[in-house]
Amino acid sequence: MKHVIVGAGPAGVTAAETLRKADPDGEVTLVGGEADPPYGRMAIPYFLIGNIADSGTFLRKSDDPYDGQGIRYVQGIAEDLAADDGKLTLADGQQLDFDKLLISTGSHPIKPPIDGLDLPAVHHCWTLQDARDICGLIGEGKDVVLMGAGFIGCIIMEALALSGSNLTVIEAQDRMVPRMMNKTAGDMIANWCRSKGVNVMTSAKVTGVAEDGGKLSITVDNGETLPADLLVVATGVRSNMDFASGSGIDMDIGIKVDDHLQSSINSIYAAGDVAQGPDFSTGGWDVHAVQPTSVDHGRIAALNMAGHDVTYQGSLNMNVLDTVGLISCSFGLWQGVEGGDSSEKVDTANSRYTLLNFDGDLLVGAVTLGRTDHIGVLRGLIQSRIRLRGWKDKLMEDPNLFVEAYVDLTRT
C-alpha cells in the first residue's frame, strides 16, 4: 500500500507517524512544502522574541525523525491531483503514485484588496521564513502596525510588543479576537493591551498604504495616518486546496470530509486546517484551524487509511491565547445556544472573566480570561457531555467553580 501525505504540518506529521505504526508494510511518503523541516506555528512567537532558535519550533526533535523512521520525506509543492490515476504532481514535475492520499496542506494568509499591500515593508507572519524576515524589522524605536487582531494576529502581537517596537493594532470588528471572544472579554483584552503600551484600534479599517520617505504611511478610516517601518497583515487565511480543484473532490471552505476524515473520493482523506470536518458542538461541518484538531485529524485519518474503522466524534473549537501576559481561552459554543442559560462573572479590576454557556444541564461553551489552573477541564466537561445535575445551580451562581464541579462529578 502506497500512502502519500501532502502537507507536513502537525496533521501531516502525526498521520505519517501513525501510518508508519498502523501499516508496517506500507510505503509512507510525506511531502513538505517549505524549505524548513516540519515546525509548529504555535512556537513562532517564541522564536520571534528570541527565546528559542528556529530549530526550537520544529515538530520533532529526534535525529532523523522522518527518513530515519521509515517515512520518506519529499520537499515540494503540490500542483495537480489526478484522483482516478492515483497521481499527485508536484511543482517541480515529480509525480507521486498513491493508493491512499492524505491532504494536509494547511492554509495560507490572504490580503484584503487594499492599495499598497504589495510594498516591501508589508509582511505576513505565517511561516517560519516570514518570522525570520520580520525579525530584523522589529525592535526599539521601530514603528510597527499589526492589521487584524484575530487569533493569528494576537499570537504574534506579544512578540511584536515585547520587542520594544511602537505597536499599533488595527481591528476591523468591534473588539479584539472577535471569533473567540465576546464583546466584554474582547474589550477587557484591548484595555489590558493598552495598559501595556499597545495602541489598539477597533472598528477601524486600513484604507490605504503608501511609501513616504522610506517609511510606510498607513491610512485608517478613523482619520488617523500612521507611519510604520513594518506592517504585518493578519486578516485571515484560506485553505490550500487549489491543486485539487480539477480532481472533482468536494470542497467548500475546506476539503469536505466525513466522520472518518474521508473525502468524497474514497482513496483521499483530509486533515488539519484544510479539512472541513465534523464539528462536535454543532453537528455540522467546519474548519477548526487549531493544533489539537490537527493532530486528532491526522491520527484518525491515518488509522482509517490503514484499514481500521475509526469514527471521529468531531472537533471542539478551542483556543488559548496570551496577549502581553493576559491569558484567555475559549471552548465550544462560547456564544451560547438558543434557550440555554449563561453564567458570567466579570472582575474588571483584576482582568478576570468567566463565561459558561449551558444547554440544559450540559456545559456547551466557555470563555475565560486571567485564569490558567486546570483550564482543560472545560474541554472535559463539554466533550464528555457530563450531566452537571446539582452543580448547574452552583455554576449559575459562581461560574468560577467549574474545576470543583468537574472533580466532584468524575471522582467518586
Next chain:
Amino acid sequence: MVKALHIVVDDCTGCQQCEMACSYKHEGVFNPAKSRIKVFEFKDQGRSVPYTCTQCSDAWCMQACPVDAISVNTQTGAKEVSGDLCVGCKVCTIACPFGTINYNHTSGKVDKCDLCGGEPACVEICPTPALTFIDAETTGMEKMRYWAEKTDQGQTAQT
C-alpha cells in the same frame, strides 16, 4: 512493572501534606499553589479529593504539543515535560480534558505530575492509604479509562 499513583478518595483527610511535599520537591518551596497535586475540599459533603495527572494512555498533552516537549519516561510511564523544549504556548493546557497540565507563570512553561521519577513525594508523605504507588494493573484505572474514553476523539470500532 509499571506502577501508578493510586488515589483512594475515602481515605483522604484533607491534610494537604501531599501539596507541600510536591511543591517542595519540584519548586523548593512549601507552597500548595505550586503543587502538581491538588486536594479539592467539598465541605458540604465532608469530602477531600486529591487530584492530579493519571498519566493517561491517550496523552492529549503529548499529542497536542507542537514542539515535542512532552515524552514518555519508559521507566515510569510518566509523561514528562522537557523544560528545555517547552516554549510555553499552553496548547496542552486546553487539550488535556482533565486539566492536569498547567501553565507556570514564573517559569513561563507548563508543569505536570512526573511521578518524581518513580518515587512520588506525595505518596511518601501521605499519612493514610489515600495515596499509594502500586502496580498499575491493580489500581482503579478503569475509572480513569472510562472518562478518557468518553472524551476520546476516535472511537475504534471493529479493527
